[in-house]
Amino acid sequence: MHDLLIARCQMGMSLAFHIIFAAIGIALPLMMSIAEWLWLKTGDNVYEELAKRWSKGAAILFAVGAVSGTVLSFELGLLWPGFMDFAGEIIGMPFALEGFAFFTEAIFLGIYLYGWKLVPKPVHLFAGLVVAASGAASALFVIFANGWMNTPTGFDLVDGKAINIDPIKAMFNPAGLPEAVHMLLAAYAATAFVVAGIHAALLLKAKDNIFHRRALAIALALGGATAILQPLSGDLLAQLTAQLQPVKLAAMEAHFDTTKGASLNIGGITDVKAGKLNYAIEIPMMLSVLAHHDPNAEVKGLNDFDRSDWPNINIVHLSFDLMVGCGVAMMLVSLWAAGYYVKTRKLLDSDIFLKSVAVVSPMGFIAIEAGWMVTECGRQPWIIQNVMRVSHSVTPMPGLGVSATLFSLLYLALALIVIFIVFRQIGHSPIIHEGEQKQ
Numbered sequence: 001m002h003d004l005l006i007a008r009c010q011m012g013m014s015l016a017f018h019i020i021f022a023a024i025g026i027a028l029p030l031m032m033s034i035a036e037w038l039w040l041k042t043g044d045n046v047y048e049e050l051a052k053r054w055s056k057g058a059a060i061l062f063a064v065g066a067v068s069g070t071v072l073s074f075e076l077g078l079l080w081p082g083f084m085d086f087a088g089e090i091i092g093m094p095f096a097l098e099g100f101a102f103f104t105e106a107i108f109l110g111i112y113l114y115g116w117k118l119v120p121k122p123v124h125l126f127a128g129l130v131v132a133a134s135g136a137a138s139a140l141f142v143i144f145a146n147g148w149m150n151t152p153t154g155f156d157l158v159d160g161k162a163i164n165i166d167p168i169k170a171m172f173n174p175a176g177l178p179e180a181v182h183m184l185l186a187a188y189a190a191t192a193f194v195v196a197g198i199h200a201a202l203l204l205k206a207k208d209n210i211f212h213r214r215a216l217a218i219a220l221a222l223g224g225a226t227a228i229l230q231p232l233s234g235d236l237l238a239q240l241t242a243q244l245q246p247v248k249l250a251a252m253e254a255h256f257d258t259t260k261g262a263s264l265n266i267g268g269i270t271d272v273k274a275g276k277l278n279y280a281i282e283i284p285m286m287l288s289v290l291a292h293h294d295p296n297a298e299v300k301g302l303n304d305f306d307r308s309d310w311p312n313i314n315i316v317h318l319s320f321d322l323m324v325g326c327g328v329a330m331m332l333v334s335l336w337a338a339g340y341y342v343k344t345r346k347l348l349d350s351d352i353f354l355k356s357v358a359v360v361s362p363m364g365f366i367a368i369e370a371g372w373m374v375t376e377c378g379r380q381p382w383i384i385q386n387v388m389r390v391s392h393s394v395t396p397m398p399g400l401g402v403s404a405t406l407f408s409l410l411y412l413a414l415a416l417i418v419i420f421i422v423f424r425q426i427g428h429s430p431i432i433h434e435g436e437q438k439q
Helices: 003-042 045-079 081-114 121-150 167-171 176-205 210-244 246-252 286-292 313-344 351-360 363-377 400-427
Strands: 156-158 161-163 264-266 269-271 276-278 281-283 382-384
Touching: 003 045, 003 081, 003 121, 003 176, 003 210, 003 363, 003 400, 045 081, 045 121, 045 210, 045 400, 081 121, 081 161, 081 167, 081 382, 121 167, 121 176, 121 382, 176 210, 176 351, 176 363, 210 246, 210 286, 210 313, 246 313, 264 286, 269 313, 313 351, 313 363
Parallel strands: none
Antiparallel strands: 156 161, 264 281, 269 276
16 A cells, blocks of 8 residues: 555544544533533532533543544654644644643543542532533634644745744634534534433433433533534535635535536435536535525536546545435434423423434434545645645655554554443443432
């Protein structure tokens, strides 16, 4: 295998592994803080038990996320020295701030885990909120850096060199904030739905266990709200992509010919050589509406761009459809739950609803992985859009297969350990019936 392909596979595997723990590190601390706040507000000790159990889960997954994140930091320099040499002085600020947020998260997570009886209750809750906020901030700064790779700003390019560098302008590039909002909502929705799915499955076996009912209510409230909001952030990102990365948008839709009133293409099989998409479901004018909020607007097709600048159409188009499909399924279940709650002020606990929650629960993380594929593969062959190609950034060091094999084994071992610990935690869930909780 060519070293460039090995480097891309290794980086892709590392990011695909790390992004799961990064997303959980954003959302689970918020859920444990909500549970603790409800405990302080109501005196219901079931919420205290929830907060403690979720905090243990957050600590375990934070540790794995820290390991995989450290690996990524090394890989940026080892695999992509060309990128780091060019971009380091431009985009170093968000990486430095991400480090600050990470250390803050680690410190306050320690206070939260060991301070239940050592600090006043409001201070303890504050520590949990700082963990939640710093986890979100950490992701925010990393996504700002990724946004710069998609829409590079804050420098002038003269003879292949960056001059007049403005790191603040680089950090607040056009894609940074829209990408960050989209990713943060995805992290809250994905994590909350996984938690909701676990407790929904356990409720099917014991519907009178109020521990699972309280947990399901919190998880559905957070996951449902963010799943319903997610299409709004997606709409903002679609318009931005249409303006600044039209070739990526065309690849997402397998849209080959520049067209006014362009159709939205769902599914289908792409024939890249012939420049066609076969067997797709077409929704007339919808792509023009999504990209420009105008049903008659012109949307550029792939044929308007040099083929050497095309990303892999099959991967990007199918990943985009998978992401949207998962998001729509989660949104429909959320609307179902919200409609029932507004009407009855009760938690829907029918078997078919609980099974539906359990079925859609992994879709959030499937959507995150697919969305990451759209973002990263859609930018190819550029590592910095229209500035530096991936092939010009890769290390000349031979033997990359060795490190790729070792890192694969590391991720496999970490995954097995996490699965064992999580299942062990779930297997020791408390059994609490209505009226048994202490006030």
